[in-house]
Amino acid sequence: MEEKIYETLNEIFRDIFDDEEIVVTPETNSDSIEDWDSLEHINLVVAIEKAFDLKFSMDEVTGMKDVGEMVEIIKERGKNL
Amino acid sequence: MRQLEYPFDADEIIKKRKSLRRSLMEEEAASSRLKKRVAVLGGSTTANVVQVLDLFLLNQGIEGTFYESEYNKYYEDAMFGNPELDSFQPDVIYLHTSVHNIMTFPRPTDSTEQIQAKLDAEYGRFEAMWKKIAEVHGCVIIQNNFEYPDWRLLGNKDVTELSGRVNFVSRLNALFAEYARNTQNFFIHDVNYLSGYLGLTKWCDPFYWNMYKYCPAVPLIPELAYSVSCIIKSIYGKNKKALVLDLDNTLWGGIVGDDGPENLQIGTETARGETFLEFQEYLKAQKDLGILLNIDSKNEEENAIAGLNAKGSALTPDDFICIKANWDPKDRNILQIAKELNLGADSFVFVDDNPAERHIVSEQIAGIAVPEIGEPENYIRVLDRSGFFEATNISKDDASRNEMYKANAERSKLEASFADYEDYLKSLEMTAEIASFSKEYIPRISQLTNKSNQFNLTTLRCSVADIEEMAEADNWITLYGKLEDRFGDNGVVAVEAAEIKPQTMDSLGKEAHIRLNLMSCRVLKRDMEFAMLDVLVKKASEKGVTTLIGHYLPTKKNGMVKELYTDLGFTRDGDIWKLDVASYKPQCKVIKIN
Numbered sequence: 001m002e003e004k005i006y007e008t009l010n011e012i013f014r015d016i017f018d019d020e021e022i023v024v025t026p027e028t029n030s031d032s033i034e035d036w037d038s039l040e041h042i043n044l045v046v047a048i049e050k051a052f053d054l055k056f057s058m059d060e061v062t063g064m065k066d067v068g069e070m071v072e073i074i075k076e077r078g079k080n081l
Numbered sequence: 082m083r084q085l086e087y088p089f090d091a092d093e094i095i096k097k098r099k100s101l102r103r104s105l106m107e108e109e110a111a112s113s114r115l116k117k118r119v120a121v122l123g124g125s126t127t128a129n130v131v132q133v134l135d136l137f138l139l140n141q142g143i144e145g146t147f148y149e150s151e152y153n154k155y156y157e158d159a160m161f162g163n164p165e166l167d168s169f170q171p172d173v174i175y176l177h178t179s180v181h182n183i184m185t186f187p188r189p190t191d192s193t194e195q196i197q198a199k200l201d202a203e204y205g206r207f208e209a210m211w212k213k214i215a216e217v218h219g220c221v222i223i224q225n226n227f228e229y230p231d232w233r234l235l236g237n238k239d240v241t242e243l244s245g246r247v248n249f250v251s252r253l254n255a256l257f258a259e260y261a262r263n264t265q266n267f268f269i270h271d272v273n274y275l276s277g278y279l280g281l282t283k284w285c286d287p288f289y290w291n292m293y294k295y296c297p298a299v300p301l302i303p304e305l306a307y308s309v310s311c312i313i314k315s316i317y318g319k320n321k322k323a324l325v326l327d328l329d330n331t332l333w334g335g336i337v338g339d340d341g342p343e344n345l346q347i348g349t350e351t352a353r354g355e356t357f358l359e360f361q362e363y364l365k366a367q368k369d370l371g372i373l374l375n376i377d378s379k380n381e382e383e384n385a386i387a388g389l390n391a392k393g394s395a396l397t398p399d400d401f402i403c404i405k406a407n408w409d410p411k412d413r414n415i416l417q418i419a420k421e422l423n424l425g426a427d428s429f430v431f432v433d434d435n436p437a438e439r440h441i442v443s444e445q446i447a448g449i450a451v452p453e454i455g456e457p458e459n460y461i462r463v464l465d466r467s468g469f470f471e472a473t474n475i476s477k478d479d480a481s482r483n484e485m486y487k488a489n490a491e492r493s494k495l496e497a498s499f500a501d502y503e504d505y506l507k508s509l510e511m512t513a514e515i516a517s518f519s520k521e522y523i524p525r526i527s528q529l530t531n532k533s534n535q536f537n538l539t540t541l542r543c544s545v546a547d548i549e550e551m552a553e554a555d556n557w558i559t560l561y562g563k564l565e566d567r568f569g570d571n572g573v574v575a576v577e578a579a580e581i582k583p584q585t586m587d588s589l590g591k592e593a594h595i596r597l598n599l600m601s602c603r604v605l606k607r608d609m610e611f612a613m614l615d616v617l618v619k620k621a622s623e624k625g626v627t628t629l630i631g632h633y634l635p636t637k638k639n640g641m642v643k644e645l646y647t648d649l650g651f652t653r654d655g656d657i658w659k660l661d662v663a664s665y666k667p668q669c670k671v672i673k674i675n
Contacts, residue, residue, distance in 0.1 A: 018099030038293070039128045046299050047096045058292055 001081050005052075005071055012047045016040055026068030052078030082108075085140040087467040088453065091303040098132060105139040110448075113637065114139065115317055115542065120148040120171040122155035124182035125296040133303050137310035142319050152294065155182075159210040162217060172544075173313060174214055175223045179272070179296040180230050180250060180285075187244040189234065196243045204256045211260065211267060219546050222267045223312055226254045228276035228297075231285035265524070265545045268312050268473055272297075275308055311468030317542060318531025321450055321469040322424055323373035324364065325415055327433035328385055328406070332364075332396065333357045334457070337388035338380055348393020356457045361395035363461045368400055371482035372470055373422060375403040377414045377431070382406040402486045411438050412445035422486065423602035425534060425638060430469050432460070474528050474545070481572070485603055488568035506608060506671040509566040513609065513672045515616040518552035518559040518578075525573045526561055529601060534638040537599040538631070538645065556581045558593060558620045562613050564604055564672070574601040575613050581626055590627025598631070598645075605641075611669035614649055618665045631658035 006024060013022045017035050030036040036044075048070070049055055054077045064070050075081070084093060084101060094101065105111070119134070121127045131147050138145045148169045150158045155176055158166055183203060187196040207224070214222055230246045239245035254273055261269045276284040279301055286298035297305055314320070329336045334346025334353045346354040347361070368374050374396075378385055385406030389398045398404065403421055405414040411433070419426045427448025433439050434454065443451040452463050492509065499505035518526060523545055530543040543551075551557045562575035578597035595617075600609060621629055631646035633639075646658035650668070 012096065015096045015100070016098075018103070039132075042129065042289075042293055042295070042299050043095050043098070047092065050092045050300075055288070058288060061292060 001075065002071065004081060005074055005078070008051050009048070009067065009071070012044065012051060016043050016047060024067050026071065027066055029066040048074070052080055054078045082140050085137055086450070086452065087307065088455075088463060089303065089307070091300055094133060094136065094303045095129075095299070098136065101136055102139070105136065110142065111144075114142050114144040115319075116144050116146070117172045117313070117317065118148070118169060119145045119173045119175060119313070120150075120158075120166060120169060121175045121177055122150040122158050124153055124155050124176075124178035125290075126152060126294045127177055129295070129299055129302050130177060130306055133306040134309055137303075137307050138313060141310055141314040143310075143314060143317060153182075156206070156210060159214050167217075171218055171220050173221045173223060173316075174218060175270075175309060176210070176225060178225050178227075180227045181290065181296055183227065183250070183253070186246050187249055189242075189244050191244055193243060196249070200249065200252055200256075204253060207257070208260060211264075215266070219550075220266070221316055221544055221546070223270050223309060224257065224261075224267070225270045225272045226257045228272050228284055229281060231281070231287065265549070268316075270309055270312060272305070275304065279304055308468070311471040312473055315468075315471040315473040316531075316544065318528070320471060321372075321430045322428040322532075323375060323402075323418075323422065323430070324367065325375045325377045325418060325429050325431045326364070327411075327435065327438065328376060328378035328380060328388055330434045330457075331432060331454075331460075332361060333388060333391065333394070337391075338384045342384070342387040342391040345388060345391050347391055350393070353457065354393065358393065358395055360457065360460045363464070365395050365400060367470065368483055370470070370472070373424075373483060373486060374401045375418050375422075376401055376405060377411050377418070377433075378406045379408055379411070380406040400483075402483070410441070410445075412442050415442065415446060415449070423535070423605065430464075430467075432464070474524050481570075484569060485571055489603060491568050492566075503671060509568075509607070509671075511564060511566045511607065511672040512675060513565075513612050514563040514675050515560055515575075515613060517620075518548060518561055520552075522561050522563075522573050523548050523552070526576050529573065529576050529599060530597060533599045533601060534636070535602055535641055536605060537636075537639050538642055539596060539598065539634050540636055540639065541597055543597070551578050558617065558624060558626075560613060560617055560620070562600075562609060562616075564607065564609055571601075571604055574604045575599070575609050577613050577617055579617065579621065579626075579629065581624060591625055592628045592630055593621050593624075593626040594630045595632065608669055608671050610645065610649065612672045612674055615667040615669050616674065618660070618662055618667075622662050627662050629660040629662060631660070632656075633658075 009024050010022065013024050014020055017033060017040065030041065045056060045061060052074050056073065060073055082105065121131050127149050131149055135145055135147065148166055148171060155178060185199050185203065187199055211222055211224065227250045229250055233239035233247055235242055235245050239247040242248060257269055261267050276297065284297045284301055289295040289298040326332060334357055335344060337345060347357050348354045349358065364374060376385065385404060386398050389396060403418045405418060415429060415431065416426060419429065426446045430450040430452065431442050432454055439451045442449060450469055452467055454460055454463050495508065496505050499508065527543055527545045527548045530541065551559050558579045558581065560577045561573050563573050564571045576597055576599050577595060579593040579595045581591055581593045618629065631651050633643065633646065647653060651658035651660045
């Protein structure tokens, strides 16, 4: 399951940052991708919510430190896994 | 680009924004796009709005450069300006405000007077901004009206009580609309409608407001941006002008050739028949607004006409300008219609239920709109929300355009009966009214500068504000030409404007440069250009001008006027053409000038 989540996330990240080379890992965060600013962050949230048919809460979005934490939430509540 | 045409997938646009932009910039049309400067002054976060608006405008043929106010600094920017905005020199200012920007709502305990005072204050704050922008920048203003608030203290009574927030928003919106009705160059972006259409629950999602100060919610921003882009492209003359419609299963249910006209599904008897009837009524209303209706159908002509005359139809054969019912490829028919109407093929919207026909037409004809029209019950929605005919500049001429094109068809018949073309022109009994720009025609003049592509020497596009400026300036000679003939009034069809330059060292007299010289295609080859020049020379001479200078800036579409100045008697001098005012003799013999 986790593998499939990362596959989908890779696709989303590559689309949003228009960079085919991106490979996300649990440690990936806004420091590891140069263009990851607040604007793209929102676009990421929208795309990920759509892909896994879930809604993040404000606390979750504020609290997420890296992709790993995001994946934990997706595993818990996401669909299309 | 399919992804940016309605109905579009908003999530895809947000996700693939960067690669979409890359492909748009690589398009062949990239170099011929209009360049416009758009300032977005926001009462909420605007970064995403600007990015998506950029995509839609590019797809509509406009390359935008953008200025963004700091977060929620719309009022400060509008009222007090700042050096960056001043030097930006916007063509358009878009005020992206929302219900969150209403500063003081009434309270349930407020008296009627207190509520009125709050309404006046709120409206006054906006009106002051609009007036200031008009004074400082003189540009087009697009102002959001307000969505309804996300919550209602009084529940359903919020709409009736003067102290209700829903009531307050409705009254403010009515005041905004009234201002727009009475003000040139000022347009309401109807957020109230759009948010209702898309659903207030999604529009006002508190997550996006509280987290990022976005209103509307980010997933709906493409809808907002598309809607704004429709206003902008309409202002700059990028609207479509005509519909080309298929018949079987597009205008009625069934196949007229197989089923017979009496068995078509059209009219109030069945749900499906009623669906097509509503679509026909929608098209008929479009026609009344001046959209030209045409038919392109694989049918015997006789059957096509019988279908249009079927009992229960709203449309009749008379509602159409060109009816092509034959077995030729549809793209070929469309090009023929374009030729007959003297319009570019990119001015057309092609509506056909058959995806294969849609595919061929969109592959074969560059720039034509071919909406994914869907099922019959969605035809109206798709056409309506596509904004092909977004009305920003309704001129009196629009309503009578269909009659004019019909009259053109009558003229063609008459022309065929004359051996000598001048005799034919004389038989038209033409009279022209040619005078300086006057207030009542300014919207039409601006519209013509934006719409005319073929008979247009400079393709200088002018907003209503630009035209007003020319009309008032002492150093401009301006002319509009209205043409009437025995078949009817063609309305304002020609525009000229010349800028007088002060005397220079190397020229002894005053020169006037013809910056605008254009004519509507509906009156080509009527000698109207001579009538216009006769009057221009007269006015020039009154202003002490000794030489008229003609300019021709070639575009893809204006090849027909390449030699115009030579034909009018100017002498070529390098890139320009010159005409001596003193020795000019009036040339127009077939039009009576008033």
